[in-house]
Amino acid sequence: MSDVLHAPTAIDARRLGQTEHADSLRARNARLAVGAAVVVKVRRSDDGRLQEFRAPYQQAMRVLDALNVIALKDAPDLAFRWFCGSKMCGTCAVRMNGREVLACWEAVEPEMVIEPLRNLPVIRDLVVDRTAYEKKVASFEPWLTRTGPYPGFPEPLLHRDIANASRALDCISCMSCYSACPVIRLGSLTDFAGPAPLVQLGQTALDPRQDQQQVARALSRSGIFNCVSCYKCEEVCPAHIPIVSSVIEPLKAKAAQLVPHMARHPLTFRSVVARRGRIDPGELILRVQGLRAFAVFPRLVRLLLRGKIKPLRTLLGFKSPAADAAKRILKQGGRSR
Numbered sequence: 331m332s333d334v335l336h337a338p339t340a341i342d343a344r345r346l347g348q349t350e351h352a353d354s355l356r357a358r359n360a361r362l363a364v365g366a367a368v369v370v371k372v373r374r375s376d377d378g379r380l381q382e383f384r385a386p387y388q389q390a391m392r393v394l395d396a397l398n399v400i401a402l403k404d405a406p407d408l409a410f411r412w413f414c415g416s417k418m419c420g421t422c423a424v425r426m427n428g429r430e431v432l433a434c435w436e437a438v439e440p441e442m443v444i445e446p447l448r449n450l451p452v453i454r455d456l457v458v459d460r461t462a463y464e465k466k467v468a469s470f471e472p473w474l475t476r477t478g479p480y481p482g483f484p485e486p487l488l489h490r491d492i493a494n495a496s497r498a499l500d501c502i503s504c505m506s507c508y509s510a511c512p513v514i515r516l517g518s519l520t521d522f523a524g525p526a527p528l529v530q531l532g533q534t535a536l537d538p539r540q541d542q543q544q545v546a547r548a549l550s551r552s553g554i555f556n557c558v559s560c561y562k563c564e565e566v567c568p569a570h571i572p573i574v575s576s577v578i579e580p581l582k583a584k585a586a587q588l589v590p591h592m593a594r595h596p597l598t599f600r601s602v603v604a605r606r607g608r609i610d611p612g613e614l615i616l617r618v619q620g621l622r623a624f625a626v627f628p629r630l631v632r633l634l635l636r637g638k639i640k641p642l643r644t645l646l647g648f649k650s651p652a653a654d655a656a657k658r659i660l661k662q663g664g665r666s667r
Contacts (some may be wrong), residue, residue, distance in 0.1 A: 607653030
């Protein structure tokens, strides 16, 4: 395939700009001649320094190939993890020049900085501890529990009912999305499980055969509404899973249905828009936080001075001309309170 501009598809839309920035696979390979030195700086765990190595370029060389050359020639103590080498096991994920990649699948660049994934403890060099992720997934009880008898084979399943669960099944547990997630980097400030555990949960929770009580238990400890829908997880997913749009957002809808107290903010937001045709931040704050909102009075003053809240409009309940249309549209998409 040539590097000329073409209409983006669902697969390559996330890679827009490769041609303009000479970052396509063909463009990268063209910058290197066989035998030329590839400069590789690896983050070492003993003192956190970047140690520089050079590896001779080979045709169609991958990041994993460069790491193997370095380990064989210059640094036998370099620790990195891989198993299949063919984009199936997900164990070789690292950060290369500031973005999450699979070492077995990503083409080398003339100069690279290789670091371990973020948001996970580093065991050694590029090897991270996946224990927290595995424990969180296990806590979700990610197995199918039927509430009715098995109807026999073939089992009738409609594509529209299983489509999102099917997309989640493409996950290879590489943890690239977990590393890229900005909410996970907030640490204990939130209880967000992270995109990777939620994709694992989605494999069964979005299956129409799953016990909904089991789904409710899992979602109640997922912190799913702390997701800010920034799409960083989708951007780095090597399996091209639409993590936000086809997994997290449908799981949020399930949480709103099964564990409504978790969704107080989005449900209130929806209710305000359906009734008034616009969002009123003042009403939203009062209905979600109640009297607790006045505990941070200086913040309310700042919002008032900046025009973010307008008490008179909130008290009088002014409606937008779009109120009827908003109510109708929201009812078509689900219940409106």
